[in-house]
Amino acid sequence: MTAHDGPISGADNHSLWQRSPVFIGTTKFARVPTISNILVTGGAGFIASWLVRHLALQYPRYNVICFDKLDYCASFNNIAHVDANCSNFKFVKGDITNPNEVEAVLREHNIDTILHLAAMSHVDLSFGGDSYEFTSVNVYGTHVLLETAKTYGKITRFIHVSTDEVYGEVLEGDTDLLESAILAPTNPYAATKAAADMLVNAYYKSFKLPVIIVRCNNVYGPHQFPEKIIPKFICLLADSRRCFIHGDGSHSRRYLYAGDAVDALDTVLHRGTIGQIYNIGTTDEISNRDLCGLLLLQFGYGEGEFSQHIEYTNDRPFNDRRYAIDASRLKSLGWSPKTSFEVGISRTIAWYRQFGSSWWGDISDILTAFPSSRHHWPAKDNDSVHM
Numbered sequence: 001m002t003a004h005d006g007p008i009s010g011a012d013n014h015s016l017w018q019r020s021p022v023f024i025g026t027t028k029f030a031r032v033p034t035i036s037n038i039l040v041t042g043g044a045g046f047i048a049s050w051l052v053r054h055l056a057l058q059y060p061r062y063n064v065i066c067f068d069k070l071d072y073c074a075s076f077n078n079i080a081h082v083d084a085n086c087s088n089f090k091f092v093k094g095d096i097t098n099p100n101e102v103e104a105v106l107r108e109h110n111i112d113t114i115l116h117l118a119a120m121s122h123v124d125l126s127f128g129g130d131s132y133e134f135t136s137v138n139v140y141g142t143h144v145l146l147e148t149a150k151t152y153g154k155i156t157r158f159i160h161v162s163t164d165e166v167y168g169e170v171l172e173g174d175t176d177l178l179e180s181a182i183l184a185p186t187n188p189y190a191a192t193k194a195a196a197d198m199l200v201n202a203y204y205k206s207f208k209l210p211v212i213i214v215r216c217n218n219v220y221g222p223h224q225f226p227e228k229i230i231p232k233f234i235c236l237l238a239d240s241r242r243c244f245i246h247g248d249g250s251h252s253r254r255y256l257y258a259g260d261a262v263d264a265l266d267t268v269l270h271r272g273t274i275g276q277i278y279n280i281g282t283t284d285e286i287s288n289r290d291l292c293g294l295l296l297l298q299f300g301y302g303e304g305e306f307s308q309h310i311e312y313t314n315d316r317p318f319n320d321r322r323y324a325i326d327a328s329r330l331k332s333l334g335w336s337p338k339t340s341f342e343v344g345i346s347r348t349i350a351w352y353r354q355f356g357s358s359w360w361g362d363i364s365d366i367l368t369a370f371p372s373s374r375h376h377w378p379a380k381d382n383d384s385v386h387m
């Protein structure tokens with residue numbers, strides 16, 4: 001671990017990030033006296049980089065420590081603005097699965113608040129060669145954070161960021177799920193997130209660790225690594241290539257703009273109740289096929305041309321038809337989404353048209369129907385997995 005170890009990739013250069021708008025959320029709450037030094041795990045990734053920019057810029061009296069191992073999906077470009085301009089921001093390169101590194105960052109920076117977003121987050125990779133990595137980072141890594149936070153003893157808030165996928169699919173016509181719904185994940189990614197939620201709850205019950213869990217819809221916006229559907233389709237179309245649709249494309253998802261996700265996390269940080277779970281959701285629901293159509297229209301293609309720009313592929317081993325969560329509890333704290341899907345999408349397209357092909361370096365191996373493994377695990381003849 002080093003106190004400051006970025007930028008690392010060839011894609012990270014000053015002129016690039018300096019040309020990008022600095023995206024943050026809109027909320028700004030009165031300072032909470034028990035919040036001073038905030039650790040954000042996974043802060044060089046998509047959602048957490050929005051969060052560290054937001055916290056560092058909106059709250060100069062909070063110190064924000066970004067703890068990230070700079071995995072394949074991260075970019076130092078995501079945090080370069082706050083790194084260069086905010087004296088209350090620090091980047092620490094480290095791995096949440098390493099207890100020594102986690103303990104060191106907590107003690108060195110006198111951390112009182114943890115926002116935990118580091119994860120392996122791409123469902124498609126969890127079906128394939130990276131499956132064990134999901135258990136290592138999402139379950140074991142969360143366990144390391146919890147256990148270290150418990151021993152350290154000075155954490156006043158531990159906010160764990162989870163997903164609507166832990167509830168499993170919600171069929172058309174079913175009621176939107178409350179936070180009390182049974183967890184029924186159907187893919188390895190969602191199962192690891194659900195397991196992490198269980199551990200977080202166990203540390204609350206057993207050790208009174210002051211935890212809060214949030215579960216989000218699909219988040220989208222500038223800075224998302226182009227393995228996820230919206231930035232991937234935009235990058236493919238910008239490169240005059242066809243979009244890959246899994247199955248018949250009828251599966252739908254609800255979408256939340258990153259700025260609204262950050263406002264929700266900021267609201268939970270300042271107003272959330274310890275021990276509570278909050279769904280973060282919208283009703284902006286669209287099928288993958290319709291999403292592709294909407295993007296094609298934005299790229300100037302007429303409906304008659306759609307078929308030339310779409311390639312249907314095999315479906316996922318299992319593909320939840322849809323997710324639907326009820327965010328009333330969070331809304332009762334004063335949060336509501338402010339960015340319509342139309343506005344969010346056009347902002348996102350504009351950013352990727354300018355930065356998508358260079359922000360993360362070479363992304364050609366990502367722009368495929370099913371991405372291949374990003375990590376190398378021990379050879380098959382060594383059956384044991386060391387975490």
Ligand SMILES: NC(=O)c1ccc[n+]([C@@H]2O[C@H](COP(=O)([O-])OP(=O)(O)OC[C@H]3O[C@@H](n4cnc5c(N)ncnc54)[C@H](O)[C@@H]3O)[C@@H](O)[C@H]2O)c1
Pocket residue numbers: 041042043044045046047048067068069070071072073074075094095096097116117118119120121122137141161162163164193215216217218219220224225
């Ligand atoms: N993106 C979404 O639509 C969405 C929706 C609901 C919930 N979530 C959750 O929100 C969180 C952030 O998601 P995202 O899409 O922004 O993620 P991302 O994939 O963009 O970023 C993950 C970050 O975690 C870091 N990381 C991975 N393993 C690490 C480790 N062992 N130690 C330290 N850092 C590590 C990576 O380097 C990267 O910066 C995740 O917990 C995810 O499960 C995401």
